[in-house]
Amino acid sequence: MSQVIVYTNSTGNVSVCTPSNESDINQVLIKDCPVGAIIVDSSTLPSGADAQFFNSWELNGSSVSVNFTKAQSQQTSVLNKLVYDESGHRAVKTLSGVSNVISDSDWKILVTNAQFGIATSSTTAELIAAIVPVQAAIDANSAI
Amino acid sequence: MAINLSTLVNQTNPLQLAKVWANFGVVSPGTTLTIRSSYSVSSITRNGTGDYTINLSITMADLNYVMVGSNSYNQTTYGSSAAIVAPYTKTTTTCRILTNVGNNGQESQEVDVVIFGN
Numbered sequence: 001m002s003q004v005i006v007y008t009n010s011t012g013n014v015s016v017c018t019p020s021n022e023s024d025i026n027q028v029l030i031k032d033c034p035v036g037a038i039i040v041d042s043s044t045l046p047s048g049a050d051a052q053f054f055n056s057w058e059l060n061g062s063s064v065s066v067n068f069t070k071a072q073s074q075q076t077s078v079l080n081k082l083v084y085d086e087s088g089h090r091a092v093k094t095l096s097g098v099s100n101v102i103s104d105s106d107w108k109i110l111v112t113n114a115q116f117g118i119a120t121s122s123t124t125a126e127l128i129a130a131i132v133p134v135q136a137a138i139d140a141n142s143a144i
Numbered sequence: 145m146a147i148n149l150s151t152l153v154n155q156t157n158p159l160q161l162a163k164v165w166a167n168f169g170v171v172s173p174g175t176t177l178t179i180r181s182s183y184s185v186s187s188i189t190r191n192g193t194g195d196y197t198i199n200l201s202i203t204m205a206d207l208n209y210v211m212v213g214s215n216s217y218n219q220t221t222y223g224s225s226a227a228i229v230a231p232y233t234k235t236t237t238t239c240r241i242l243t244n245v246g247n248n249g250q251e252s253q254e255v256d257v258v259i260f261g262n
Binding site: 004 | 166176190191197
């Protein structure tokens with residue numbers, strides 16, 4: 001069972017410190033980590049979909065879990081960035097006289113559905129699923 | 145004529161040799177960071193997505209050391225894509241780096257870092 005060191009960093013997020021093969025974890029705890037850091041089995045860290053929301057992890061006692069409100073905010077930021085970048089791409093294609101694969105009206109529906117999906121999600125897997133159609137539309141519009 | 149390797153090594157300027165190196169990454173989404181191989185590295189801390197601190201097991205003489213890095217992500221979907229590896233903060237015992245695509249931190253399956261200096 002591999003072990004890692006976890007602590008709450010200055011931004012309020014969780015840092016996870018992994019010792020190298022040349023180091024002893026107890027020495028790393030003293031040398032590389034702040035006071036209050038603790039050693040945990042890596043198997044106890046969030047896994048699956050939860051693991052993809054690393055920036056929303058929280059350390060409570062000796063347990064690391066996802067703060068779902070932060071995860072929703074994180075996924076909203078991801079969606080906003082996707083929409084911002086794709087809006088520019090769509091505008092350039094339109095100005096160049098090239099049709100977008102997804103019409104403007106369908107694109108707006110996809111984005112609205114994703115926003116609704118994030119807002120109504122109750123699991124991190126649902127948060128991930130909420131933006132899949134948007135990403136698929138972006139990929140389709142990028143295909144040559 | 146036989147080449148004496150020990151002679152060659154002794155003739156090499158120590159500053160030409162890497163002081164620190166590491167090959168690490170988040171192998172796949174949902175896994176913890178893995179250090180595949182390293183030298184003079186005590187640990188690597190993942191501070192956030194694409195935000196890593198390399199903790200050295202040696203002390204560099206000053207902050208003028210050179211860090212070079214490369215990385216790849218999306219190895220499954222796109223084969224391999226590169227993100228920028230940028231030194232963020234340096235001390236004589238730590239080097240914090242960011243792997244970015246645009247302004248966004250990007251988790252990487254493989255990050256390779258080498259440090260030269262005094």
